[in-house]
Amino acid sequence: ERPMKTAVEMSNMMEKTTSHLWNAMHRHNPNAQQTVGVSGEGSWFTDENGNKYLDGVSGLWCLNLGYGRQEIVDAATEQMKKLSYFPLTMNHQPAVGLAKKISELLGASYQTFFSNSGSEANETAFKIARQYHSQTGNPGKFKFISRYRAYHGSTLGALSATAQANRRVKYDPGAPGFLHVYPPYSYRSIFGGDPEESDLKAAQMLEEMINWEGEETVAAFIMEPFISGGGVIIPSNKYIQRVAEICKKYNVLLIMDEVVSGYGRTGEMFGFMHAEGVQPDIVTMAKGLTSGYLPLGATAVKSEIYDVFNQEGKDNHFRHVSTYGGHPASCAVALKNIEIIERENIVDRVRELGETKLGKLDSLIDHENVGEVRRVGFLLGLEMVKDKQSKEPLDDLKMAEIVGKCKQKGLIIGKNGDTVPGQNNVIIVAPPLTSTEEDLDFIVETVESVIRSL
Numbered sequence: 001e002r003p004m005k006t007a008v009e010m011s012n013m014m015e016k017t018t019s020h021l022w023n024a025m026h027r028h029n030p031n032a033q034q035t036v037g038v039s040g041e042g043s044w045f046t047d048e049n050g051n052k053y054l055d056g057v058s059g060l061w062c063l064n065l066g067y068g069r070q071e072i073v074d075a076a077t078e079q080m081k082k083l084s085y086f087p088l089t090m091n092h093q094p095a096v097g098l099a100k101k102i103s104e105l106l107g108a109s110y111q112t113f114f115s116n117s118g119s120e121a122n123e124t125a126f127k128i129a130r131q132y133h134s135q136t137g138n139p140g141k142f143k144f145i146s147r148y149r150a151y152h153g154s155t156l157g158a159l160s161a162t163a164q165a166n167r168r169v170k171y172d173p174g175a176p177g178f179l180h181v182y183p184p185y186s187y188r189s190i191f192g193g194d195p196e197e198s199d200l201k202a203a204q205m206l207e208e209m210i211n212w213e214g215e216e217t218v219a220a221f222i223m224e225p226f227i228s229g230g231g232v233i234i235p236s237n238k239y240i241q242r243v244a245e246i247c248k249k250y251n252v253l254l255i256m257d258e259v260v261s262g263y264g265r266t267g268e269m270f271g272f273m274h275a276e277g278v279q280p281d282i283v284t285m286a287k288g289l290t291s292g293y294l295p296l297g298a299t300a301v302k303s304e305i306y307d308v309f310n311q312e313g314k315d316n317h318f319r320h321v322s323t324y325g326g327h328p329a330s331c332a333v334a335l336k337n338i339e340i341i342e343r344e345n346i347v348d349r350v351r352e353l354g355e356t357k358l359g360k361l362d363s364l365i366d367h368e369n370v371g372e373v374r375r376v377g378f379l380l381g382l383e384m385v386k387d388k389q390s391k392e393p394l395d396d397l398k399m400a401e402i403v404g405k406c407k408q409k410g411l412i413i414g415k416n417g418d419t420v421p422g423q424n425n426v427i428i429v430a431p432p433l434t435s436t437e438e439d440l441d442f443i444v445e446t447v448e449s450v451i452r453s454l
C-alpha cells in the first residue's frame with residue numbers, strides 16, 4: 001500500500017506535470033513547453049530545469065519591485081503572526097494605515113474600499129457609481145462608458161467594460177448598460193491630423209455619446225490613463241484633461257483604472273498625474289499596489305462621494321462586502337511596498353531610465369515591420385505591421401516567432417493588442433521597476449537583435 005502524500009508533495013507533483021492545472025488563457029497546443037517557475041530574484045526567475053529568464057513583463061505587469069524582496073516577505077510574516085485574518089466589517093491597523101497612505105499619494109482626500117484584484121476593484125467602482133447617483137437624485141444614471149481596446153478585468157461587469165471582441169465574444173451578452181466609445185488611437189485613427197488633434201476628436205466622441213445617450217442616463221466613464229492590455233495606447237495628456245472636463249460637465253463620474261499604471265510604472269506615482277489638473281472621482285488599483293506579493297484590490301473614492309454613503313439618519317450605506325478584501329497581510333505588504341517605492345525613488349528612476357535605456361528602442365522605427373513605438377516610463381509597446389504603408393498587422397506566426405526567440409535568449413516579453421479581433425500585433429515590454437541598468441540593456445539588445453533578424 002502506498003503512503004498518503006502530503007498536500008505539499010501533491011502540489012510539487014502537480015507542478016511537474018501540470019496535468020490537472022487549467023492554465024489561464026490555455027489553448028490546445030501539443031507542442032507547447034510549459035514553463036514551471038520555481039524561484040525568483042530581482043527581475044529574474046528560474047524554471048524547474050534551472051533556466052533563468054528576465055521577466056520583461058513583470059509577471060502580469062504586477063511585479064513593480066521584482067521578485068524576492070525579504071523586507072516584504074517579513075512584513076507579511078509578521079502580520080500573519082500578529083493577526084492572521086480580520087474582516088473589514090470591523091477595522092484593522094494595516095487597512096486603516098494603507099487607506100490613509102493611498103489618500104496622501106492621490107493628492108486629495110479619498111476613502112478606500114479594499115478587495116482582492118483589479119477586476120473586483122472595478123466592479124466595486126461600478127456599484128458605488130450607481131448607488132451614488134441614485135442617492136443624489138439621479139436614479140436614471142446607470143450606464144457606463146469605456147473605450148474600445150480597453151481591458152478592465154475578467155468578471156462579468158469588468159468584462160462588459162472591457163472592449164476587445166476577442167475576449168468577450170464567447171461570454172456575451174455582458175451586463176446591461178455598458179457602452180463603448182472610440183479610443184485615442186492616433187496610429188490608426190479615422191480622424192487624421194496630428195496625434196493630439198486626433199486624440200481630442202476621440203474625446204469629442206465621448207461628449208457626443210453622452211449627449212446622444214442622454215446625460216441623465218450616464219453614471220460613469222472608466223479609462224486607463226494608458227491602455228495597456230489593448231496594445232499600449234498612449235494618448236496625449238490633453239486627451240485625459242479634456243475627458244475629465246467632459247465628465248465634470250455632465251456629472252459623469254471619472255473612474256481611473258490604475259491597475260497597471262499605478263505605483264510608478266509610467267514614471268509618475270499614478271498614470272493620471274501626467275495630465276496636470278486631473279483628479280479622478282474614483283481610482284481603482286491592484287497589481288503594483290503589492291508588487292504581486294499578495295492579492296489586493298483597492299477602490300479609492302473622493303471623500304465627497306463617500307459622504308453620500310455616510311449620512312446621519314439615512315440607510316445609505318454601501319451594501320457590499322468581501323471576505324478576503326483588504327486582508328491584513330496584503331495591506332501590510334502594500335504598506336511595505338509603498339515604503340520601498342518612496343525610499344528608493346522608484347518613480348524618478350523609472351522616468352529617467354525609461355528615457356535613457358528603454359528609449360533606445362525608438363530606433364527600431366526604421367524597421368519595415370515596426371509601425372509605431374509607444375512608451376511611457378517602463379511601459380512599452382511596439383506595433384508590428386507587415387509594412388508601413390498598408391499597416392496590416394504582422395501575422396500571428398511572426399509575432400510568436402519574436403516572442404519565442406526572445407525566450408530562447410532568456411527574455412520573456414508579451415504580445416497583445418486585438419488590433420483586429422484576435423490579432424495581437426503589439427509587442428509588450430514592461431519590466432520590474434527595479435530592473436538594473438544591465439537588465440535594461442539586456443532587454444534592449446535582445447528585442448532589437450530579434451526584430452532586426454526578422
Ligand code: PLP
Pocket residue numbers: 060116117118119120122151152153154224228229257259260286287
Ligand atoms: N484593469 C486593468 C487595466 C488590467 O490590466 C487588469 C488585468 O490585467 C485588470 C483591471 C484586472 O485585474 P485582475 O486580473 O487583478 O482582476
